[in-house]
Amino acid sequence: MTDDLGRLRQAMTDLAEHGGHADMYERTLRRSRRTQQRTRLATAGATAAAVVTIGGAIAYSSPDRPAPPVIPPATQTPAPSPSPSSAAPSETPTSSPPRSSAPTSHRPQYPDCPSAKTLEELTDLPEDWHFIPSSVSCWHNWATAAPKGPTPGDGIYLFHYRSGTGWRYHSQGSSFRCQDLGITTGNPPFCEMD
Known part of the structure; x- marks a missing residue:
């Protein structure tokens, strides 16, 4: 038995002549380059946005900024008003040193x-257990x-706060x-000094 594939081969040859080259390599290479370029642009844009955000946060929290004005409480007695014979205050601003943003007290902030x-x-309490809100003490x-x-x-649960990590069990x-907790001074209500 002989197969007559001659007509099929001729039809395929005719189709190939009219269809041009099926070279997808060049097209794939161009698409890959465009994708890489878009990715680079997106990454550069995201990096620029992050730099601007971080720079803005640093500028906002800069210690060189003057502290906001302090508004005196309403319970203070008002300053005496100037007598009629005193001169009017000058309109020129005085150059006073900027206020320090450092706290006036040397007490650590808790x-x-x-x-x-x-x-x-922060804990893995057993099912149906919870902390009593009025029992929380610091x-x-x-x-x-x-x-x-x-x-x-x-028993009680003990938690410790560290800057950077926050509250932890x-x-x-x-x-x-x-002493086991590293507390050597003060009078904490949850431990005993030796």
Whole structure:
């Protein structure tokens, strides 16, 4: 048995002559270059936006900026008004040194006390347990909270705050030694000094 593929071969040859070259390599190469160029432009734009955002944040938080004006509380006594014989104040501005943005007190700044819900997110409490909101207590950069659940318990959860990482779970128990926590001064209510 012989196959008559001659007509099929002739038809394919005729189609190839009318269709031109099917060289997709050049077309693929052009498309790849265009895609790379678009990616570079998008990356450069995103980088420029990030630099502008960070630069703006740094400029906004610069310590060289003058502090905002202090508005005196309403409970202060008003300054005495000038007598009629005194001269009117001059219109020229005085050159006073800019206010320092540093706090006047040398007391360390402590974080705000977190809520019971915030502390619950930092621990893996058993099911149906929660922290009693009124039990949350803070001392410097330490916080404690008493849990409540279906069975009674006598311990507390201890949390510690560090700048950069924020509030973190430290430990739990019914008593703590201050020296073990690195506390050597003060009177924290959750640990005992030796």
